Amino acid sequence: MAIERVKNDGGNWPPSIAELCLRLKPSMADFGLTDPEVAFKEACSHAGNVHGHAWSHQAVREAGAATGFWDLSHVASDIERSRLRKIFLAEYEAICNRVMAGGNVSNVALLESDDMKSAIERAEAAANEESERRMRDFWASRGEEPPKTPREALDRMKGMLDEGGAA
Known part of the structure; x- marks a missing residue:
């Protein structure tokens, strides 16, 4: 898989060991996981239709649920959106790391710190x-x-x- 990436990207041939190691590291795309920013936009856009939307990945839905779909669908200010984005990205990263380590997607929210609160x-x-x-x-x-x-x-x-x- 890593060799194919180097060939497709037109990188140096043969690749250096450092480049090959970098390419061997699994990416989110290898697990069907959406880019974090795209995932946040999806969660915000479909927070009002949680059950009717075909989510790009269950991890997006779970991170949205942990963040709070009601909050995501009722953002009133840029400051609140930024705060919710920070929470969502932390939740999504934790879920993605768990999935990439072979774990399951589960609805276990992270502990909230004071700087995440309004x-x-x-x-x-x-x-x-x-x-x-x-x-x-x-x-x-x-x-x-x-x-x-x-x-x-x-x-x-x-x-x-x-x-x-x-x-």
Whole structure:
């Protein structure tokens, strides 16, 4: 296969060992995998018709699913498109590497890092963490363990109000 590539590309004959090694490395095309940029465009274009579209490769569909088809079909800004592109390409690369190593295409999403999140998502996460911290501090100041469920929290706060205490 590598020799055929060198012949077809019109490279030096005979090829150097380095060139032959480079040609021996399997390419995405050898596995029927679409170019990453083309795959991203396909995922964006057909995110609203996931089941009706004949995907160029199952890896494109899986990377789109891991990224979020709803998000891909509702991109509102260039910044959001860039963020989703970064996530999609990371997912697609992981899937392609798995396929090229002999593994199966599966819908296992990568862990998302903070730099892949939008400013709103980071702000929501920070607000949730702050809220949790304040709740723990409140119950600790009363010498009590934090409630285990929202229902327990409501019942305990109602009890404090019924007793005339400050919640």
